[in-house]
Amino acid sequence: xxxxxxxxxxxxxxxxxxxxxxxxxxxxxxxxxxxxxxxxxxxxxxxxxxxxxxxxxxxxxxxxxxxxxxxxxxxxxxxxxxxxxxxxxxxxxxxxxxxxxxxxxxxxxxxxxxxxxxxxxxxxxxxxxxxxxxxxxxxxxxxxxxxxxxxxxxxxxxxxxxxxxxxxxxxxxxxxxxxxxxxxxxxxxxxxxxxxxxxxxxxxxxxxxxxxxxxxxxxxxxxxxxxx
Numbered sequence: 721x722x723x724x725x726x727x728x729x730x731x732x733x734x735x736x737x738x739x740x741x742x743x744x745x746x747x748x749x750x751x752x753x754x755x756x757x758x759x760x761x762x763x764x765x766x767x768x769x770x771x772x773x774x775x776x777x778x779x780x781x782x783x784x785x786x787x788x789x790x791x792x793x794x795x796x797x798x799x800x801x802x803x804x805x806x807x808x809x810x811x812x813x814x815x816x817x818x819x820x821x822x823x824x825x826x827x828x829x830x831x832x833x834x835x836x837x838x839x840x841x842x843x844x845x846x847x848x849x850x851x852x853x854x855x856x857x858x859x860x861x862x863x864x865x866x867x868x869x870x871x872x873x874x875x876x877x878x879x880x881x882x883x884x885x886x887x888x889x890x891x892x893x894x895x896x897x898x899x900x901x902x903x904x905x906x907x908x909x910x911x912x913x914x915x916x917x918x919x920x921x922x923x924x925x926x927x928x929x930x931x932x933x934x935x936x937x938x939x940x941x942x943x944x945x946x947x948x
Contacts, residue, residue, distance in 0.1 A: 722815065736838050758792070886912050
């Protein structure tokens with residue numbers, strides 16, 4: 721599994737332009753979450769009877785087993801539909817991390833966009849659906865950019881550092897350090913590296929993954945039809 725923080729500007733771009741590279745990244749995040757959920761529910765189902773046998777009423781156990789089986793079947797169905805839409809084997813599980821200021825900027829961007837495709841309610845719903853780790857709180861960011869450099873968007877770096885994702889995908893040059901150096905928190909010693917979209921696809925994803933073949937529109941439709 722690979723935890724990733726994605727600039728909200730790119731997330732809005734992904735939903736507005738479904739043939740963009742940002743949309744392809746969002747497709748992989750959707751698949752990653754579906755894959756991890758399906759596996760987790762399968763593990764839960766396999767362990768249920770062994771864990772609770774003899775400690776709860778047989779009828780309660782049967783009801784719990786039925787519920788978990790229904791959830792597992794739905795998760796496996798969603799994963800299969802998304803895999804069919806991707807039309808290739810994806811060996812990496814990318815998982816999206818968000819934080820309160822990231823979600824706030826996401827809402828602000830959607831509100832300011834004005835496009836009928838980027839209604840705030842849709843943006844909030846779709847990003848929430850593909851988020852693995854929604855941080856509930858995020859303290860003030862230390863100075864990641866060094867002396868005489870301040871950006872209100874340093875919270876993106878801080879989100880990656882706090883979540884221990886180590887990866888921030890952004891096109892914001894104001895957040896970059898010379899020589900592609902990592903940003904580090906001097907207190908926790910955790911760090912995070914910035915990637916542009918192209919750098920992330922080129923440097924961090926499996927070489928056999930055919931990015932150009934990813935049809936984000938098909939993945940979005942598959943994910944939504946599986947939820948219906």
